[in-house]
Amino acid sequence: MAKIIGGLGTSHVPSIGAALDKGLRDTPDWKPFFDGYEAGKQWMREAKPDIAVVIFNDHGNSFFLDRVPTFAVGVAETYQPVDEGWGPRSIPAFEGAADFSWHFVDRLVERHFDPLVCREIEVDHGLQVPMELFFGRPARWPVKVLPIWVNTIQYPIPTPQRCWEMGKVLREAIESWPGDERVVILGTGGLSHQLQGARAGFINQAADRAWLDGIAANPEHYRAMSREDYVEQFGSEGAELIMWLVMRAAMNEQVNLIHKHYHAPASMTGAGMVVLENAA
Ligand code: DHB
Ligand code: FE
Numbered sequence: 001m002a003k004i005i006g007g008l009g010t011s012h013v014p015s016i017g018a019a020l021d022k023g024l025r026d027t028p029d030w031k032p033f034f035d036g037y038e039a040g041k042q043w044m045r046e047a048k049p050d051i052a053v054v055i056f057n058d059h060g061n062s063f064f065l066d067r068v069p070t071f072a073v074g075v076a077e078t079y080q081p082v083d084e085g086w087g088p089r090s091i092p093a094f095e096g097a098a099d100f101s102w103h104f105v106d107r108l109v110e111r112h113f114d115p116l117v118c119r120e121i122e123v124d125h126g127l128q129v130p131m132e133l134f135f136g137r138p139a140r141w142p143v144k145v146l147p148i149w150v151n152t153i154q155y156p157i158p159t160p161q162r163c164w165e166m167g168k169v170l171r172e173a174i175e176s177w178p179g180d181e182r183v184v185i186l187g188t189g190g191l192s193h194q195l196q197g198a199r200a201g202f203i204n205q206a207a208d209r210a211w212l213d214g215i216a217a218n219p220e221h222y223r224a225m226s227r228e229d230y231v232e233q234f235g236s237e238g239a240e241l242i243m244w245l246v247m248r249a250a251m252n253e254q255v256n257l258i259h260k261h262y263h264a265p266a267s268m269t270g271a272g273m274v275v276l277e278n279a280a
Contacts, residue, residue: 002100002174002181004278005047006258007251008040009215009244010133011271012056012188014084014125017132021089033271036261037133043259043275044134050181051097052143053170055246056126056188057152059084068154069116071166073108074123074147075101082122091137094123097144100177104146107173113166116149123147130188133273143184152189152240157227163242164223167249174250187247189240191262192233193269201268202235208270209262211241216257216276219248238269254279 019030026034061082063069079094108115127147135141148166151157174183191211194202211234214221223245230239248255255276262272 002051002177002179002183004171004174004250005049005182005184006043007185007187007247007255007276008134008273009187009247010130010273011190011266011269012126012129013267013269013271014129015267017089017125017129018086020132020137033263033266036263037273039259040134040261040273040275041136044184047184048182049143049184051100051146051183052131053146053148053183053185054127054130054188055148055150055186055243056130057150057240057243058126059124059153061124062121063149065154068151069149070151070158071113072116072118072149073101073105074118074121074145075105076119076121079121079123079127079145079147081128082124084124089128091128091132092140094127094131094141094145097146100179100181101146103177104170104173107169107176108166111169111172113169126188130186134186148246150243150246152237152242157239157242159227160223160225160230160242160245163245164249167246170246171250185247185250187244189243190234190238191241191270191272192235192238194235195237195268197236199235203264203268203270204233204235204238205264205270207233208264208272212260212262212272212274213257215244215248215274216255219245248276251276252278
């Protein structure tokens with residue numbers, strides 16, 4: 001049986017990666033944001049995971065609006081970081097936990113999910129940035145990845161309840177896997193932001209701060225909310241937060257909130273993270 005050693009939630013704003021590329025980490029705009037992640041990076045160094053399950057959405061880089069899967073799972077041996085238009089990024093490719101991915105896909109289908117299964121695909125900032133935030137800029141990533149894509153781009157997006165159900169299957173897959181790998185689960189996206197329409201620039205700091213505590217202590221509240229509630233409280237793109245529910249549902253009912261960080265604005269978003277461990 002593999003072991004869940006932690007559940008992390010984090011923003012995946014693309015300008016975070018760009019700030020690192022441009023050497024802006026310690027500028028007045030960015031330093032408070034990055035400093036707040038140091039505790040999470042330290043936690044990750046000590047936790048020594050073997051596999052990172054990363055739940056994120058593609059942003060028109062690997063899937064365009066002509067074909068949008070509601071859920072997709074990577075089963076590749078390697079994932080290249082996609083070039084989002086600013087040229088190739090100087091980060092290593094991501095090694096896939098391919099055998100474990102196939103096992104997860106099998107468990108999903110057994111539980112009546114119908115994911116798109118991806119043997120060859122690139123990963124965008126939704127996966128790149130969380131990896132950089134928690135693992136820094138190593139010459140080689142210290143974990144294998146299992147990427148899970150959730151459509152949060154084109155309506156209808158899946159319900160929070162459905163994301164929760166996927167998290168339950170993820171846990172079952174981890175616990176039924178014969179290996180002894182140490183697994184971290186990264187739910188990504190958010191926090192509040194809206195990049196389009198009449199409310200472009202919308203940030204809801206109060207809702208974001210409540211989320212960071214509530215996702216640990218009272219996830220039922222967020223599971224029960226409608227998709228429209230998410231858009232109203234967090235903005236049309238802030239609805240990415242439904243992806244944290246996959247992570248949270250895979251954890252125990254009771255968790256300990258080990259680290260928490262919030263910063264606003266980062267780019268045009270509320271941004272932050274949590275580190276959760278299962279309570280005994
Ligand atoms: C932006 C893009 C994202 O995917 C996100 O989650 C937050 C912000 C942006 O372009 O600013
Ligand atoms: Fe995003």
